[in-house]
Amino acid sequence: MTFIEVLYFVIPLTISYAAPLIFTAIGGLFSERSGVVNIGLEGLMVMGAFIGILFNLFFAETFGTWTPWLALIAAMLVAAIFSIMHAVASITFRADQVVSGVAINMLGIAIALFSVKLIFDKGQTDFIQYSIPRFNVPILHEIPFIGPLFFTGVYGSSFLAIGLAFLTWFIVYKTPFGLRLRSVGEHPMAADTMGINVTKIRYIAVIISGGLAGIGGAIYSQTMTNDFSHSTINGQGFMALAALIFGKWHPIGAMGAALFFGFAQALAISASGIELLANVPSVYLHILPYVLTILALAGFIGKANAPKAVGQPYIKGQR
Amino acid sequence: MVISGAFAGLGGAMEALGTFGNVVSRSAFTGIGFDGIAVALLGANTPLGVIFGASLFGSLKYGAGNMPNEAGVPIEIVSIVIALIIFFVASGYIIRVLISKMKKKEAK
Numbered sequence: 482m483t484f485i486e487v488l489y490f491v492i493p494l495t496i497s498y499a500a501p502l503i504f505t506a507i508g509g510l511f512s513e514r515s516g517v518v519n520i521g522l523e524g525l526m527v528m529g530a531f532i533g534i535l536f537n538l539f540f541a542e543t544f545g546t547w548t549p550w551l552a553l554i555a556a557m558l559v560a561a562i563f564s565i566m567h568a569v570a571s572i573t574f575r576a577d578q579v580v581s582g583v584a585i586n587m588l589g590i591a592i593a594l595f596s597v598k599l600i601f602d603k604g605q606t607d608f609i610q611y612s613i614p615r616f617n618v619p620i621l622h623e624i625p626f627i628g629p630l631f632f633t634g635v636y637g638s639s640f641l642a643i644g645l646a647f648l649t650w651f652i653v654y655k656t657p658f659g660l661r662l663r664s665v666g667e668h669p670m671a672a673d674t675m676g677i678n679v680t681k682i683r684y685i686a687v688i689i690s691g692g693l694a695g696i697g698g699a700i701y702s703q704t705m706t707n708d709f710s711h712s713t714i715n716g717q718g719f720m721a722l723a724a725l726i727f728g729k730w731h732p733i734g735a736m737g738a739a740l741f742f743g744f745a746q747a748l749a750i751s752a753s754g755i756e757l758l759a760n761v762p763s764v765y766l767h768i769l770p771y772v773l774t775i776l777a778l779a780g781f782i783g784k785a786n787a788p789k790a791v792g793q794p795y796i797k798g799q800r
Numbered sequence: 801m802v803i804s805g806a807f808a809g810l811g812g813a814m815e816a817l818g819t820f821g822n823v824v825s826r827s828a829f830t831g832i833g834f835d836g837i838a839v840a841l842l843g844a845n846t847p848l849g850v851i852f853g854a855s856l857f858g859s860l861k862y863g864a865g866n867m868p869n870e871a872g873v874p875i876e877i878v879s880i881v882i883a884l885i886i887f888f889v890a891s892g893y894i895i896r897v898l899i900s901k902m903k904k905k906e907a908k
Contacts, residue, residue: 570887584884590879599874
């Protein structure tokens with residue numbers, strides 16, 4: 482394979498691997514910007530992946546080719562409801578947010594597998610008929626070089642993800658809601674003094690993060706695996722969290738970091754076809770995304786300026 | 801941090817050498833490390849409490865193996881129970897609030 486052919490293969494794969502990570506990382510951004518740590522992204526993604534596949538299997542005949550998109554909405558709703566649990570524990574009950582997130586992770590995978598075993602009587606679901614379709618963008622895919630790279634055989638969900646990142650940038654930095662969100666995460670007491678309902682903003686943020694993580698999971702399961710089993714989502718939620726920190730809690734930064742992690746995953750899969758990497762043992766390439774995650778989290782990126790009040794429950798009247 | 805890493809490594813080696821006698825490479829992790837966090841929390845971060853917490857989790861996990869045969873319930877119900885235990889231990893604050901309210905009423 483020539484270098485250009487490698488590029489044509491790896492870049493589209495990178496974008497399709499990055500799309501779920503972008504959705505989940507943006508979800509985490511909403512939650513963390515409001516001051517609630519959301520380790521539970523992984524569990525919420527699992528829930529989204531499971532609901533997406535389940536909806537797709539059950540309603541494939543009713544909705545036909547629209548099924549995957551409706552399944553995304555169903556996954557969003559269920560994961561958003563599921564994330565209310567985390568919101569109640571960490572905001573109203575003042576639980577340790579990390580511990581509550583871990584509980585969400587365990588609960589998500591356990592409930593999903595439990596339901597799979599009850600419904601299908603085996604460890605994994607059937608394969609879905611309608612996965613998210615690939616298509617060529619009209620006109621644009623005829624541009625030389627850029628066309629085959631970005632606009633041929635792409636998933637619609639990838640464009641959604643990139644659009645979402647820019648939309649989030651607009652919401653967080655240019656709208657009143659975004660300002661409130663950030664002020665609640667930086668200094669909740671000052672925000673409360675100015676008449677902002679801290680609890681309400683935090684609830685909304687956590688529920689948004691749950692919904693987006695659910696969409697992320699459903700995109701992953703409907704583009705990559707096409708069924709649901711115990712290993713459908715393995716570490717993507719944590720990777721999205723790492724991308725969020727890598728991107729310094731900024732939507733566009735998080736998108737860039739998610740693309741980078743997507744590239745690492747794509748490289749691991751396509752290594753056997755690339756001359757330069759064919760002799761590298763595949764194990765090294767498979768651990769690459771995780772090594773990068775550790776390096777990113779271990780402060781390789783320099784000083785990460787997290788929202789100041791992240792991880793602390795807001796207690797009225799406390800100094 | 802280093803000490804905690806050393807103990808976690810010891811725990812992992814015990815799991816591999818004693819309980820199973822082999823290492824299976826899997827694409828997803830078994831989650832036993834997360835159970836460790838939960839045990840520490842359940843034992844209120846005291847060495848003696850950890851023993852009780854770990855015994856509870858151990859018996860739950862061991863019992864899970866027989867459940868599909870005896871009662872026809874999938875193993876995952878145990879994970880659900882454990883997750884709920886963690887969840888309620890973590891949100892113990894609300895229970896303390898309820899208790900203090902009850903006491904106030906009695907005092908009146």
